[in-house]
Each structure stands twice: as C-alpha cells, then as structure tokens.
Amino acid sequence: MVKGTLNELSQLKQSGFGQPEPRHGLNLLYWFAREYILFDFGEIKPKFNPVFGEFGFHKFNNRIEDEDHIVPIQNLPYYEVGNLNYSNADKLPNYVRQKYSHYNPDSNKDRIIVHQDGNGKLNRVYVTEHSDQRHFDSSKTYRVSNGLLLIIKNMSREDFLSKVSNTGNRTNNQQPFYYQQHSVYQSYSTPVNHTPSPRPPPPAEDSSWCTIL
Known part of the structure; x- marks a missing residue:
C-alpha cells in the first residue's frame, strides 16, 4: 500500500523519489504540476483528459502483488x-x-499515477x-498532496530542483555526480595517473585567499 503522503518539499526530498540521475521522476513531477494540471477551487483539473493518451498516459492496472495493491482499490480508473x-x-x-537511455533502466523507472473521478x-x-x-x-x-503540487506549480524548475535534489541542482557545465565522488581534480580529459600541479601559495598580504577544491 501507499507509504504516506508528501505535503512539503522536504518530504519529497527525503522520499528519494526520482533520484539520483539519470532518473527522471523529479522533472516528470515538475512538468505534471507546472504544465499538465490546473487548480479549480483547490481541486485538480487536467488540461488534457488522460483517457486520450496524451504524453503517454495510459490506464493503470492496479494488480494484486504479494496480496497487496499499490494504490487503494477504487471503482473509477x-x-x-x-x-x-x-x-x-x-x-x-x-x-x-534528456537523460533517458534504452540501456539504463534507472532512466525510465519513475511514474506518476492519478485517479480520475466521475467529473x-x-x-x-x-x-x-x-x-x-x-x-x-x-x-x-x-x-502527493494538492498543497505540494501547488507549491511546485509556482516555482521555477531550477529552484524546485535545488530544493529537492539530494545532489544539488547541477548546471550542464558541471561534472556529473560520479566524477565529483571520485575526484575533485580529475576532468573528462585528464588521465587517471596524472598528478595535478601544486597550487601556488597564497600571497602573504591577502588574508582572504583560500584554496577552492
């Protein structure tokens, strides 16, 4: 059954959903909140009816797995x-x-499931x-609570990712997290056995100088 309800950005971060890269769940959730839904007096209306299959929506079969259902049993789809x-x-x-690869299942493991009422x-x-x-x-x-979806809807994607990502919001020019873990000096083009040149000592008169790793 459902483990709990996410009401705040901090809870989404702690859940680990959509993390780490190349998983796409956080960006998928941002798109859903920002682009796919509207709020009507606190209720959620989709801009496109999921029954028609836009953006890859399709019916979710709430199968019994290990004598349990992933989401509660409901008459409506x-x-x-x-x-x-x-x-x-x-x-x-x-x-x-953008991070999807047919050869990496982690890049396609996240899903959003919605329940549609009679209206x-x-x-x-x-x-x-x-x-x-x-x-x-x-x-x-x-x-995911309606309140959290509304919070996400009112954020920029950069701000959203910076607040919920456990690895921070990395720009395209920064090294992937894998390289950050293994070496702060090694770049894509630097040989593994390369010894970096020593950094010059700080000027004596400038006490504000510090080494940046």
Missing part, C-alpha cells in the same frame, strides 16, 4: 504516465526525456517507481 517508451511519451518536454478531476496523485521491469515498489509509493 487510474492512469499512469512516465514510461518514456510509451506511445506519445515523445511529447513530454526535453528536460524530462474528470484528479482527486488522487501518486508517485512511485519500478522495483523491476514489471512491478512497482509499494515501499516507494507516495501520495
């Missing part, structure tokens, strides 16, 4: 989005798709991830 291999998923913005509104929104190619992980499934 659930829909999921986030499978970058699915039909029409190429209409998602580039910032959602076409989305009364439940969940985030989850695949535990393998077929099954979702109930211990990594969370409901």
Whole structure:
C-alpha cells in the first residue's frame, strides 16, 4: 500500500523519489504540476483528459502483488504516465526525456499515477517507481498532496530542483555526480595517473585567499 503522503518539499526530498540521475521522476513531477494540471477551487483539473493518451498516459492496472495493491482499490480508473517508451511519451518536454537511455533502466523507472473521478478531476496523485521491469515498489509509493503540487506549480524548475535534489541542482557545465565522488581534480580529459600541479601559495598580504577544491 501507499507509504504516506508528501505535503512539503522536504518530504519529497527525503522520499528519494526520482533520484539520483539519470532518473527522471523529479522533472516528470515538475512538468505534471507546472504544465499538465490546473487548480479549480483547490481541486485538480487536467488540461488534457488522460483517457486520450496524451504524453503517454495510459490506464493503470492496479494488480494484486504479494496480496497487496499499490494504490487503494477504487471503482473509477487510474492512469499512469512516465514510461518514456510509451506511445506519445515523445511529447513530454526535453528536460524530462534528456537523460533517458534504452540501456539504463534507472532512466525510465519513475511514474506518476492519478485517479480520475466521475467529473474528470484528479482527486488522487501518486508517485512511485519500478522495483523491476514489471512491478512497482509499494515501499516507494507516495501520495502527493494538492498543497505540494501547488507549491511546485509556482516555482521555477531550477529552484524546485535545488530544493529537492539530494545532489544539488547541477548546471550542464558541471561534472556529473560520479566524477565529483571520485575526484575533485580529475576532468573528462585528464588521465587517471596524472598528478595535478601544486597550487601556488597564497600571497602573504591577502588574508582572504583560500584554496577552492
């Protein structure tokens, strides 16, 4: 079953959803909150009906797995989005798709699941991830509150990522986290056995100088 409800950015960060790169869940959630939904007196209305399959939405089959359901049993349908291999998923913005690789399952494991009521509104929104190619992980499934979605909707993507990413919001010119972990000196073009030149000592008269690693 659902592990809990995410009400704040800090809770989203602590959940680990969509992290680390190349996972796309955080960007997917930002797109969903910013571009896909509208708020109508506190209720969520989709700009596009998920039944028509825009952006790769398709019906979610709430299968019984280990005598449990990923999300609560409801008479009305659930829909999921986030499978970058699915039909029409190429209409998602580039910032959602840019890290995707067919050879790396982690780049396509995150999903958003929504429950649509009889009036076409989305009364439940969940985030989850695949535990393998077929099954979702109930211990990594969370409901996302309307309040948190509204917070995200009113943020820039850069600000959102900087507040919820456990590795910080890295620009395109910075090294990937893998390289940051292994060496702060080694660049893409520097041989592994290269010994960096010593840095010059700081000028004696400038007490504000410091070594930047």
